[in-house]
Amino acid sequence: MIRVLGESSVILEAFAAGTETTQTSLVWALSELIKNPRVMNKLRRELTQIAQGKAMVSEEDLERLPYLKAVIKESLRLHTPLPLILPRVSTQDVKLMGYDIAAGTQVIINAWAIGKDPALWDESNEFRPERFLNNSINYQGLQFDWLPFGAGRRSCPGIQFSVHxxxxxxxxxxxxxxxxxxxxxxxxxxxxxxxYGITIQRKSSLLVSVSPRF
Known part of the structure; x- marks a missing residue:
């Protein structure tokens, strides 16, 4: 009985973590597109060209939509859904930026602050998806100036699913x-x-009037 309850808890946590961060990321991306009509129009042109009059954009189309991917990456940079990466523990004594960190120290990384650091990003508060075009930045956590899903062995296990x-x-x-x-x-x-909270939500709900394009 205890084992079943434990498994149920893990499943519930997985669904909660996956759905909340995904919907939060989607709302922020839509917010940035609405606030920046230039980007919205550029993305819509790409989608219209690739979809070619189809009723919906399909999964097969996604690999041919580089600007869509850049829009999402830029939104995740500005609005990292989980601002603080899960805690790590230093395995050895280390000196970092003048600070002595002893082995066994719990370390929490502020991914939200890194994504907005003007020392790392030009015009860091501006929504410019073009910065993610024609570069090798990906979701695997290998570039430590952009960590929306964490890094290393404890990075988010649902990266591919949520991004898709x-x-x-x-x-x-x-x-x-x-x-x-x-x-x-x-x-x-x-x-x-x-x-601010465990996840970063909009303070006010996103309210829009929606009409079909065709």
């Missing part, structure tokens, strides 16, 4: 619908305030 879901959902929403802010709010005035 976000790509497919975002592609079809942008391809199939026009989105307008209500009450005459201008795109550039969209409130992007973050609410």
């Amino acid at each position: 879901v976000i790509e497919l959902a975002l592609a079809n929403i942008v391809y199939k619908f026009d989105m307008v802010l209500p009450y005459g709010i201008k795109n550039e005035d969209l409130d992007m305030t973050e609410a």
Whole structure:
């Protein structure tokens, strides 16, 4: 009985962690696209060209959508869904940036701060997906200036699944619908305030008026 309850708990945690961070990432990506019409229009042109009049963007199309992938990576840089990577423990004494870290010290990495560090990113607060085009940055955690899924042996085990879901959902929403802010709010005035917690959510809900494109 105890073993069954333990397995159920692990499954529940996996579903909760996977769904919350995925939907949070999708909402932030849509928010940035609405706030930045230039990027929205560029992405929509790419989607329209690849989909070629089909009812939906398919999974097979995703590999031919580099700008879509760049949009998602840039959104994850600015709005890392899990701001603090799961704790690590130093295995040996080390001196880092003038600090002495003893073996056995618990270390917590602030991935959110790294993604916005102006020493690492030009115009770090600007949403510019182009910075992720034509480079080797990937989700495996090998570039330590961009860690949306952590790094090393304790990185997120659901990387491929969650990225695939976000790509497919975002592609079809942008391809199939026009989105307008209500009450005459201008795109550039969209409130992007973050609410801090275990995951970084929008402080206010994203409200849009949606109409089908075709």
